[in-house]
Amino acid sequence: MNGVMIMKRVSGSRFLIKVLVVLLIASMTFPGAVYSLESAKLIEDGQHIGPGTYYRNMNYITPNGNFMVNMIESKFDSEYIRIGAADSGSSLTNKPVSYQALQKTNDTSRVIGAINGDFFDMTTIKGLTFGTSIIGGEIKTAVKTSTVLGVTDKGDCFIDTLNMEGAAAYKYIQYPVTSVNRLRWADQTVIYTPFFGKTTVNTVAGTDIIVRGVDLPLKAGKVYTGKIESIIPNSKITEIPEDGVVISMPAKAFKQLAGVPSGAKMSFFVNFDKKDLDFAVSGSPRLLEGGEISPKVKERADALQRHPRTAVGIKDNKIYMITVDGRQPGYS
DSSP: OEEEEEEEESSSSOOOOOOOSOOOOSOOSEEEEEEEETTEEEEEEEEEEETTEEEEEEEEEETTEEEEEEEEEEETTSTTEEEEEEEOSSTTOOOOHHHHHHHTOOSSEEEEEEEEESOBOSSSSTTOBSSOEEETTEEEEBOSEEEEEEEETTSOEEEEEEEEEEEEEETTEEEEOOEESSOOOTTOOEEEOGGGOSBOOOSSOEEEEEEESOOOSOBTTOOEEEEEEEEEEEESOOBOOTTEEEEEEOTTHHHHHTTOOTTOEEEEEEEESSOSEEEEEEOSSOOEETTEEOGGGGGOGGGGSOOOEEEEEEETTEEEEEEEOOSOTTTO
């Protein structure tokens, strides 16, 4: 799992701020307000937690029960404030958002708010995120198309569709890359970096190519070249080298690559249709688009049912990070 975070630099110039969990449920600095909303009542508390950044807790008391909502509102062009993302350090390591946030707190900066990001696998590979994830410019995971909260290297934020393309090539033989650090299915080509873990995990056997001597981490817009150590046919699990990658291809690729000697060079690249990305966190479905309810909502059955949820939104130069608690009778 990964998360979105807001960080504040304690001293000096601007620093990247990341958000993973709402860590701010402490004492409030101004009294709560109570509003009547027809048959419902809203009790709201909050505090100023950083430059241009506010935390609010909203308790909606309705005939259908209580709803507990937390929100952080922040101007992402505020001095000393930046938005970013974090993870547990491995695609297969599950750590709470609070843990991830604390890892980003040091002598020169501290996290002042954080929420969960993306959905993640709870069955085959627990903790593996569903969509594209970019942290500090490094491609942690990537799929062909994702809806993302993106942050550029200048600190600008956006919510949009992010499309990926890539290829792996040996001489004139080229294979389109389907994803990065994801389960490989039939007729797909997946690049596995050390971030994924110690070994690949695939649903069907294929051809795995171990490529060493790669100048990692994997970033967009760069062609990487390494030396083939070995080509393994009929493989589902292959050890990922610390100084390279495994390029996992369909089983039929072995016939095309038969006879390729150890030490031969192989190249690959991954690009996105949005440039200069420092961070990206996926989410779905898209809730609002152009101020209107997105048609994507109707495509997801679970979007029409009541569940605890995390959401992020942008308006003008402000970012809004929201959690709605649930499955807690009497509380939310």
